[in-house]
Amino acid sequence: MTAEQAVVEAIERAFLRGMRWTDLADAVIDENFANLPLLTPEAFAYYVPAYIRRAVLEPRVVELGSGMVLQFTIYALCDVEVPRDEFWRERVERFTPQQEQAIVTFLRWAVSLEATEGIDDPGIDRARRGLAEYWEPRVRVNP
Secondary structure, three states, X not given: OOHHHHHHXXXXXXXXXXXXXXXXXXXXXXXXXXXXXHOOHHHHHHHHHHHHHHXXXXXXXXXXXXXXXXXXXXXXXXXXXXXXXXXXXXXHOOXXXXXXXXXXXXXXXXXXXXXXXXXXXXXHHHHXXXXXXXXXXXXXXOO
16 A cells, blocks of 8 residues: 555545445535545545535535635546546546536536626636536537
8 A cells, every 4th residue: 555545545534434425414524625536536436426415505615715615526526637637537437427417417507606606716617627628528418
């Protein structure tokens, strides 16, 4: 096991403790918003629905600034090196077609926040790019 793998597994043990994604409390997600991109591929695929749920329910959380859960969920799903980054691809290629469709819906919703909620965030551009360069072509969704 590499040092990086040991750190990732320690993070997972510290804040997930074998929890089901449906039982992951909002406070746990809020406190660990930055850990999503660091999870093992298996844990990432398993827990990302909890982060998406939290981001949709609370796109803006006053204590966290302008939606840190939203920002880091987009960050984790839309790599700037799309699609060349192997670390990222190893995570996102585990999703089923249904999960991929749900991710496209989530990212479209995030992009819509710019107009509907006045959220001006660099993550919105990242979501837009991720949709165009990876997610929509992958699931062959009509815009």
